[in-house]
Amino acid sequence: MIRTYNISFSYKEYEKTEELDPEDYKLILAARDAALNAYAPYSKFKVGAAVRLMGGKIVCGANVENAAFPSGICAERSVLSNSVSNYPDDKITALAIAAFAQDVLTENPPSPCGSCRQVIAEEESRTGKKIKIILSGKNKTHIIDGIGSLLPLQFNGDNLKINLP
Ligand SMILES: [Zn+2]
Numbered sequence: 057m058i059r060t061y062n063i064s065f066s067y068k069e070y071e072k073t074e075e076l077d078p079e080d081y082k083l084i085l086a087a088r089d090a091a092l093n094a095y096a097p098y099s100k101f102k103v104g105a106a107v108r109l110m111g112g113k114i115v116c117g118a119n120v121e122n123a124a125f126p127s128g129i130c131a132e133r134s135v136l137s138n139s140v141s142n143y144p145d146d147k148i149t150a151l152a153i154a155a156f157a158q159d160v161l162t163e164n165p166p167s168p169c170g171s172c173r174q175v176i177a178e179e180e181s182r183t184g185k186k187i188k189i190i191l192s193g194k195n196k197t198h199i200i201d202g203i204g205s206l207l208p209l210q211f212n213g214d215n216l217k218i219n220l221p
Pocket residue numbers: 130131132133168169170171172173
């Protein structure tokens with residue numbers, strides 16, 4: 057028996073910042089500010105990420121590159137490490153990402169890489185709370201309701217459980 061499954065997802069696109077929830081726009085501005093702290097001498101692609109915690113606090117991170125390229129870290133994993141390390145009990149409700157290429161805000165909303173999607177998925181799994189993902193470009197913003205849409209059929213802790221007969 058062969059079954060075919062189709063997976064689809066929807067996301068919202070905002071063309072004007074005035075249309076955004078003011079709290080989300082605030083998070084975008086925090087992500088843009090955080091990008092200024094990026095250490096990206098090799099790619100010149102500065103990424104900032106900001107998370108909003110349930111308690112209202114905003115935590116930021118940026119990409120930190122390394123001459124040994126794989127040792128660098130993306131802004132998303134940077135902010136999640138920062139948040140989990142310092143506020144382990146305050147759940148993340150939203151994550152905003154913004155990027156500058158050669159110091160110019162990107163037109164298109166940046167999307168998290170595969171590794172970062174996996175780490176966002178782990179955080180949702182750890183806290184049991186979906187994270188609103190806000191991808192911000194210069195003139196448009198994409199809002200996605202949780203990492204499940206960006207990482208379907210994800211690998212998680214359940215995959216490590218041993219299924220005994
Ligand atoms: Zn990444």
